[in-house]
Amino acid sequence: MKITLSLWDTAGQERFGFLKTDFFKGVAAVGVVFDLSRPDTFDKIDAFLKDIREYSGNIPIILVGNKNDLKKELGEVIPREKIIKKVNQYNLFEYIETSALEKRNINQLFYRLVITALLDFRARLGEVVDSNHLRFKILLAGDAAVGKSSLIKAFITKEFEEDYKLTVGLDLLTQDVEISEEDIPKETHELIGKLYKSYKKKFKRYQRKDDVIQLIPNPDEFNAQSKPIDDNNQNDQKLGNPHKKRKFLLITISILIPIIVLFMVYLLFFR
Ligand SMILES: Nc1nc2c(ncn2[C@@H]2O[C@H](COP(=O)(O)OP(=O)(O)OP(=O)(O)O)[C@@H](O)[C@H]2O)c(=O)[nH]1
Ligand SMILES: [Mg+2]
Numbered sequence: 001m002k003i004t005l006s007l008w009d010t011a012g013q014e015r016f017g018f019l020k021t022d023f024f025k026g027v028a029a030v031g032v033v034f035d036l037s038r039p040d041t042f043d044k045i046d047a048f049l050k051d052i053r054e055y056s057g058n059i060p061i062i063l064v065g066n067k068n069d070l071k072k073e074l075g076e077v078i079p080r081e082k083i084i085k086k087v088n089q090y091n092l093f094e095y096i097e098t099s100a101l102e103k104r105n106i107n108q109l110f111y112r113l114v115i116t117a118l119l120d121f122r123a124r125l126g127e128v129v130d131s132n133h134l135r136f137k138i139l140l141a142g143d144a145a146v147g148k149s150s151l152i153k154a155f156i157t158k159e160f161e162e163d164y165k166l167t168v169g170l171d172l173l174t175q176d177v178e179i180s181e182e183d184i185p186k187e188t189h190e191l192i193g194k195l196y197k198s199y200k201k202k203f204k205r206y207q208r209k210d211d212v213i214q215l216i217p218n219p220d221e222f223n224a225q226s227k228p229i230d231d232n233n234q235n236d237q238k239l240g241n242p243h244k245k246r247k248f249l250l251i252t253i254s255i256l257i258p259i260i261v262l263f264m265v266y267l268l269f270f271r
Contacts, residue, residue, distance in 0.1 A: 001179050003114055004135040009152050009171040012144035016169050020048075023170065024055040026137055028117035028125045029093075031109060033064040033142035033151065034078075036071060036097065041143040042078050042086075048141045049090045059125075060093045060116035064109060064140075066147040069099040100150035101160050110155050113138050114179060121188045131196040 010016075010023050024030070032048050034041040045063070052061060065083065087095050093116045098105040117125075117136055126136035140148040149167050153159055156175050 001181065001184060002133045003118075003177050003179055004129070004133070005110070005114065005175050005177060006135065006137040007152055007156075007173040007175060008137060008139040009149050009167055009173065010139060010141050011167040011169050012142055012146060012148065013166055014144075019169055020051050020141075021055055023139060023141070024052050026125060027056050027059060027139045028121070028136040029060045029062070029113045029138055030056070031062050031064045031113055031138070031140045031151075032092075033066050033140055033146045033148050035143070035146040036065045036067050037074050037077055038146075039078050041146050042083070044143045045086070049092075052141070053090075058091075060113075060120050061090070062109070062113055062116065063087055063092050063095045064142075064151070065095065065097045066151060067099060067101070068097040068104055069102045098147075098151060100147050100154040103154055103158065103160075106151065106154045109151065110138070110175075110177065111179075114177060115183055118179070118184055118188050121191060128192055128195045131193060134192065 008023060008027070011019070030052055032045050032052070034045050049061065052059070063083070063086065065078070071077075083095060086092070094112065096105055096109050096112065098109055100106065117138065121134075121136075126134050129135055140151060142148055144166065145164055149165070149171065150160060152171075152173060153161070156173060
């Protein structure tokens with residue numbers, strides 16, 4: 001099955017914190033990242049986890065300990081027991097250690113995020129493009145400079161940059177992934193099948209001439225449907241457009257005035 005991932009690379013710097021609440025809405029699964037060499041980034045994940053639970057409910061979350069390569073020289077800076085405790089405390093799906101620098105567990109991380117999203121797939125959290133193609137949103141959150149952008153970059157372009165280029169607000173990327181059929185739970189398959197059937201019915205009128213179902217409506221019709229209801233517009237429809245109204249008044253006056261003049265001439269001279 002093909003999955004088109006909408007990857008949301010969020011900014012970790014606190015000055016962008018006001019955006020957090022909007023980021024978490026409609027997300028199918030989240031990776032919460034901390035830096036294995038900086039305990040302060042681990043302590044900050046509570047705030048992220050609380051926000052995610054508040055704004056996205058019980059969606060799957062994977063805890064990500066990044067910069068695993070630094071363990072060689074620094075050892076275990078954050079005790080493993082402490083990390084496992086956090087996983088249990090917040091009922092997180094699992095814990096993965098990654099290294100964007102050494103490309104360790106990069107595909108594994110995104111593959112697991114997709115699988116967790118599929119295990120818990122909810123209709124409102126994605127788009128069924130067709131019975132074999134889904135699209136949904138995956139997000140990485142975490143403190144500044146923990147490596148969120150580097151992980152996404154390593155996944156999409158297989159590159160790594162040593163320079164820190166902070167994310168301003170949010171970066172959006174997309175990537176297609178193929179998920180093997182055996183990894184998709186049976187219930188999810190059934191749900192996708194049902195959703196596809198109902199979408200097919202709903203969009204039947206957008207059927208193309210060649211009999212291929214088009215799930216995305218014709219843009220013109222779509223715009224006409226999705227036009228916001230505007231009070232002034234409604235009034236315009238009821239009362240008529242102001243230009244038309246003025247034209248109507250002018251025609252009425254130009255007809256009425258000669259009639260009145262003729263009537264007065266008749267009264268004055270012919271009676
Ligand atoms: N050693 C090592 N350094 C890394 C790794 N991943 C990222 N870095 C470095 O950490 C710094 C920050 O990485 P970013 O990916 O920009 O961090 P971010 O989480 O996106 O930061 P914000 O956009 O500010 O939230 C950069 O200098 C990266 O080169 C890693 O796996 N190992
Ligand atoms: Mg970034």
